[in-house]
Amino acid sequence: MQFHSEQRFDDGVLERQFTLGDINGILWTPPVAAPAPLILIGHPGGLDRMHSRLAARARHSAAQGFAGITIELPGAGDRPRLPAVDEARADLQRAVRAGEPVHDEIVERLVLPLVDQAVPEWRITLDAVQQQPEIADGPVGFAGGVLAIGVRMALVEPRVAAAVLFAGSYVPRVMFAEARQVTIPLHVLLQWDDEGNDRQLALDLFDAFGSKEKTLHANMGGHTGVPAFEADSGNRFFQRHLG
Amino acid sequence: MQFHSEQRFDDGVLERQFTLGDINGILWTPPVAAPAPLILIGHPGGLDRMHSRLAARARHSAAQGFAGITIELPGAGDRPRLPAVDEARADLQRAVRAGEPVHDEIVERLVLPLVDQAVPEWRITLDAVQQQPEIADGPVGFAGGVLAIGVRMALVEPRVAAAVLFAGSYVPRVMFAEARQVTIPLHVLLQWDDEGNDRQLALDLFDAFGSKEKTLHANMGGHTGVPAFEADSGNRFFQRHLG
Numbered sequence: 001m002q003f004h005s006e007q008r009f010d011d012g013v014l015e016r017q018f019t020l021g022d023i024n025g026i027l028w029t030p031p032v033a034a035p036a037p038l039i040l041i042g043h044p045g046g047l048d049r050m051h052s053r054l055a056a057r058a059r060h061s062a063a064q065g066f067a068g069i070t071i072e073l074p075g076a077g078d079r080p081r082l083p084a085v086d087e088a089r090a091d092l093q094r095a096v097r098a099g100e101p102v103h104d105e106i107v108e109r110l111v112l113p114l115v116d117q118a119v120p121e122w123r124i125t126l127d128a129v130q131q132q133p134e135i136a137d138g139p140v141g142f143a144g145g146v147l148a149i150g151v152r153m154a155l156v157e158p159r160v161a162a163a164v165l166f167a168g169s170y171v172p173r174v175m176f177a178e179a180r181q182v183t184i185p186l187h188v189l190l191q192w193d194d195e196g197n198d199r200q201l202a203l204d205l206f207d208a209f210g211s212k213e214k215t216l217h218a219n220m221g222g223h224t225g226v227p228a229f230e231a232d233s234g235n236r237f238f239q240r241h242l243g
Numbered sequence: 244m245q246f247h248s249e250q251r252f253d254d255g256v257l258e259r260q261f262t263l264g265d266i267n268g269i270l271w272t273p274p275v276a277a278p279a280p281l282i283l284i285g286h287p288g289g290l291d292r293m294h295s296r297l298a299a300r301a302r303h304s305a306a307q308g309f310a311g312i313t314i315e316l317p318g319a320g321d322r323p324r325l326p327a328v329d330e331a332r333a334d335l336q337r338a339v340r341a342g343e344p345v346h347d348e349i350v351e352r353l354v355l356p357l358v359d360q361a362v363p364e365w366r367i368t369l370d371a372v373q374q375q376p377e378i379a380d381g382p383v384g385f386a387g388g389v390l391a392i393g394v395r396m397a398l399v400e401p402r403v404a405a406a407v408l409f410a411g412s413y414v415p416r417v418m419f420a421e422a423r424q425v426t427i428p429l430h431v432l433l434q435w436d437d438e439g440n441d442r443q444l445a446l447d448l449f450d451a452f453g454s455k456e457k458t459l460h461a462n463m464g465g466h467t468g469v470p471a472f473e474a475d476s477g478n479r480f481f482q483r484h485l486g
Contacts, residue, residue: 192450192459203446206461207435215470216435218449218459227458229483233476240472 001128003027013062015055020128022079023121025071026051027129028058035136036067037242038129040122040153040160042144044169045076057143057231064235066242067135071125073146074117085113092170096196108172111148115175119152126159141238145169147205154182162241163187164234167202168194168223176208185213187237189230194223244371246270256305258298263371265322266364268314269294270372271301278379279310280485281372283365283396283403285387287412288319300386300474307478309485310378314368316389317360328356335413339439351415354391358418362395369402384481388412390448397425405484406430407477410445411437411466422451429457430480432473437466 006016012031018024026047030036039061043050047070058068075082088109095102129135139161142153150165155178167190171179186209190202206216215237219227249259255274261267269290273279282304286293290313301311318325331352338345372378382404385396393408398421410433414422429452433445449459458480462470 212463213470214463216459216461218461220455220457227456229479232479236472236475 001132009055009059011059011063013059015058020125023071023125024078025069025125026054026058027132028055028062028068029134030062030065030067032065035134036062036065037136037138037140037238038067038069038126039141039143039238040126041068041070042142042146042150042166043070043073044145045073047072047077060231061143061235061238064239066141066235066238069125069129071118071121074114074121082113082117085110102170102198104173107170108174111146111170111172111175114146115148115152118146118149119156122149122153123157126157130159139242141242143234143238147171148175151175151179151182151205154184154186155179160184162238164189164237166226167191167205168197170198171201171205176205179205179208180210182209183211185237185241186211186215187234188214188216189226189234190216190218191223191225192218192220196223244375252298252302254302254306256302258301263368266314266368267321268312268368269297269301270375271298271305271311272377273305273308273310275308278377279305279308280379280381280383280481281310281312281369282384282386282481283369284311284313285385285389285393285409286313286316287388288316290315290320303474304386304478304481307482309384309478309481312368312372314361314364317357317364325356325360328353345413345441347416350413351417354389354413354415354418357389358391358395361389361392362399365392365396366400369400373402382485384485386477386481390414391418394418394422394425394448397427397429398422403427405481407432407480409469410434410448411440413441414444414448419448419451422448423453425452426454428480428484429454430477431457431459432469432477433459433461434466434468435461435463439466 001020003016003018008014014029016027075085091106140159141162142150142160143164145166147169148171153160154163162185164187188206244261244263246259246261251257257272259270318328334349383402384405385393385403386407388409390412391414396403397406405428407430431449
């Protein structure tokens with residue numbers, strides 16, 4: 001894990017860009033002496049574009065003592081393109097624009113390769129970052145999108161003890177079998193009027209999760225309109241389960 | 244408004260039983276000097292049976308400076324029975340036990356008379372209690388069930404500025420037109436596996452509300468299994484809108 005630039009914010013949070021093999025990402029650590037519990041911060045890809053929003057989320061969590069880390073999505077940012085994924089994304093956007101149903105075949109072509117590549121990268125990153133002295137060993141949280149990546153992480157990575165999932169992207173029906181096996185506490189955010197999302201699919205997925213403790217928070221507005229007070233809700237959820 | 248018995252809890256909250264004409268109820272006031280903003284606490288009827296749960300909710304809100312008031316439902320407790328409502332309730336329970344669909348005709352016979360009688364009683368109670376020096380004038384909250392009573396109150400009583408609605412009882416489809424006219428901020432609680440409730444109807448009603456700010460919190464478990472952390476969520480909602 002090689003850090004190559006850093007800045008410290010007014011609130012004392014240290015932000016560092018890093019590379020780890022082919023992976024690049026950002027680590028935020030709170031200004032505390034003890035090793036901080038970690039939240040893996042998911043996003044839809046394009047770290048440069050997402051940077052300020054992700055930093056705001058990380059600093060909000062850091063105020064409650066959490067470190068945060070994010071990595072670039074496969075095929076996004078400066079990483080090598082994934083032409084088949086790009087093609088599937090274009091097909092999906094075409095269907096949504098045309099008001100047509102989004103066939104699961106498209107969703108599978110878009111999402112499964114991302115999940116299959118991103119999840120091992122998250123796990124390698126987790127191995128590496130937990131060797132840093134300022135990061136606590138033990139359970140971590142996952143927060144954000146891509147929804148299907150969160151589902152797979154919740155299922156296969158035992159260190160992920162609780163997840164705030166953003167139901168703002170498609171999950172292929174074939175992954176519902178994985179969702180049914182998830183047992184960790186979940187806090188699912190749904191934007192009720194998300195124009196690029198399938199509300200019924202999100203509700204079906206929430207229903208499918210095997211977790212005994214799962215909460216759905218649905219709010220009005222589009223994809224990027226999650227109310228500010230939900231950041232506090234997420235923090236409280238992680239404090240209950242990682243505290 | 245005639246108070247006829249009172250007790251003070253360890254936390255300083257004063258609980259007083261009252262009657263107001265044909266209406267009986269309970270008022271909880273926090274141990275503060277300034278007039279307290281008020282929350283109207285709804286419930287499914289049967290004050291004696293509900294007392295300890297309602298007192299717990301009221302004292303939780305009182306810790307944040309809110310007064311709380313509840314009244315007995317028409318036809319419940321020691322109040323005169325409403326035979327037509329009792330008959331409709333029996334019909335509904337029979338349908339649910341038999342696993343049959345609950346026809347809207349039954350829901351209308353059960354819910355509309357309750358709404359038509361309870362809402363004016365709530366408004367008379369509100370007039371009276373806001374004349375008490377320890378209760379603040381101005382906006383109030385509504386919290387709890389019966390869901391349809393909350394919908395009507397949110398629509399017709401201008402002092403109700405925000406509502407935490409418990410989506411745990413049936414609302415006749417004819418009232419969806421009222422729901423569409425509701426514009427106050429709403430915080431809707433849904434128990435995902437509520438055996439005596441219709442989840443899809445609750446989701447449709449949430450969708451129908453005209454409010455720009457509305458949040459749905461869905462949790463696992465049955466009718467009475469609302470997680471303890473939701474009490475804090477409700478308090479924070481009221482602090483944002485009545486604070």
